[in-house]
Amino acid sequence: MFTTVISCKLKQFAQQKNPLLTSVGVTLSLFFLRFLGILQSSECAALDLLFRLRTPEVVNERIVIVGIDETDLKKVKQLPISDQVITKLLRTLDSYQPRAIGLDIYRFQSVAPGQEELLKAIKTIPNLIGIEQLEDNTNLGVPALPVLRQLQQVGFNNVVIDTDGRVRRSLLYWHADGKVYTSFALKLALAYLRPEGITAKPAAVNREYLQLGKSIFKDLKSFDGGYVRADTKGYQVLVNFRTPGSFQTISMTEVLQGKIPPALLRDRIVIIGSTAASFKDFFYTPYSNRLMTAAQPIFGVELQANFVSQILGSALDGRPLLKVWSELLEWLWIGGWSTLCAFLIWRVRTLKSAFGLLLLVGVSLFGSCYLAFVVGWWLPLIPPLLGLLSSSGIMTSQVIVNLLQDIQEYQQLQEELKQQTATLSRHNIALKLSQGRLSYLVDHDTLTGLANRKKFYEQLNYYLNYASSHSQFMALMFLDLDGFKQVNDTLGHDAGDQLLRAVAQRLTNRLRKSDLVSRLGGDEFTVILPIIPQVEYAAKVADKLIKSISQVFLLEGTEVFVTVSIGISIYPLDGRKQEILIKKADTAMYQAKQLGRNQYYFSSSNYFSSPN
Structure with missing residues (x-):
């Protein structure tokens, strides 16, 4: 709605050839775009360009x-x-x-x-x-x-x-x-x-x-x-x-x-x-x-x-630090360039003259920003540049109306071809999505979206090889929910599925992107911490997971509480083979349950300070 109103106003400004109203409309539009953050990347890229254009400094x-x-x-x-x-x-x-x-x-x-x-x-x-x-x-x-x-x-x-x-x-x-x-x-x-x-x-x-x-x-x-x-x-x-x-x-x-x-x-x-x-x-x-x-x-x-x-x-x-203006000064700067260009273009009668003025003002704007940058000021470049282009475009819009009408017929002739192309494109996209979905289902659990048992074993083997070649610690965690069966029995399987999805989301949110969370089946999960600086790091992560899972879950308006028991094995301290680490982590998890649940348990307490 807002953009429609702005477009209508700008069209009226162009018809009236009113440079002041044009510059005000353009400045307000730029304010809106800048506030949304749409111009941030381009403004940072412009700053980068000023760096690269600056004269190299001595060593x-x-x-x-x-x-x-x-x-x-x-x-x-x-x-x-x-x-x-x-x-x-x-x-x-x-x-x-x-x-x-x-x-x-x-x-x-x-x-x-x-x-x-x-x-x-x-x-x-x-x-x-x-x-x-x-x-x-x-x-x-x-x-x-x-x-x-x-x-x-x-x-x-x-x-x-x-x-x-x-x-x-x-x-x-x-x-x-x-x-x-x-x-x-x-x-x-x-x-x-x-x-x-x-x-x-x-x-x-x-x-x-x-x-x-x-x-x-x-x-x-x-x-x-x-x-x-x-x-x-x-x-x-x-x-x-x-x-x-x-x-x-x-x-x-x-x-x-x-x-x-x-x-x-x-x-x-x-x-x-x-x-x-x-x-x-x-x-x-x-x-x-x-x-x-x-x-x-x-x-x-x-x-x-x-x-x-x-x-x-x-x-x-006294080498200059990069400084910035206040927001008020920046908006006066942006609006001033838009107004200047609008008034200059309003006074010319040909497109050639308008282009020449636009080029001159644009070069002046860039030169001003560059000189300011050399002495330590980061001034807005992209917003006033867009203001110049928008103001000049609006003020000269009537000159190109006829040209737009001439190409309308050509666009209509191409419409049928575009529609056919779009249809083929949609079919291709649908085919690619289907292929991607099938590939995803092979390695992921359909309920939670986590890696499945197949993916878990593949990644565990990969991380073990990496840890071995780089002499790094790696942690393997087995997690089992405490109280999940009671939720299933009292609230039904749908609520149980909701709980599993929520647990999967909490586990993922508390881990690094490089860590792997898997669901082996039922309410059993695994976590692989590929590279850890020390054994205590695994304990810290396990403590975070326990605290996260112990928070209340809201399932269909009902508050549900569950806890998690975690067993941990460490490569290479507990073993170097996949099956040994899995067995020890699983045994440690059951030990955590026997000790009262809602806690973690290491497979061994006699760890060395560094991997062999």
């Missing part, structure tokens, strides 16, 4: 990346890299007297040999900062080594990814469980800035803002720039990325062999991280897009270097 000499590439991995011949190699690398780097060393590698447990040596090294290198991943909506988190946590030498490395898969924001702080966590990048930057007499403090203009040296870091709001209702939890800022290749990168082997000049690392920030494609630690940034080739990501260590570089450049050199 940042304050930061050096020590990359662990494929050649390094072949030489160490061990994955994960042993504590002994990491210790030697840290000791060597520390001898060059850098201001800070960042270890952008997950180390949540020791990797023999060299455990004691690594602990001693960490305690004697006070400027070493490690990473941890905090639990959020998409992952359960990865802890740091306890000794790093005790020494407060840890920063989180969680990354905010936009809906199009690009990273345009960074986190400085995160609030969870009543605590304030500091990011890995900010920890490294503060370690570098401390000798310069610069520390984090509230800004004088607003004590909620962070000030470091010359710059004030304003936290991002959900409607800032081109974002619409963005998730801005924590303390987020827009990232003013440097051109790819702006950081000096050396290999781990070069460091261990002593081939690095001392001056290259002295008084620098050194960040250690993976530059091996096999680790798949990479992200897409505004520079990733290419006109004629596939998007090129950057490694996670280079992303963290960009985060650190932005903080240092702003605090020490």
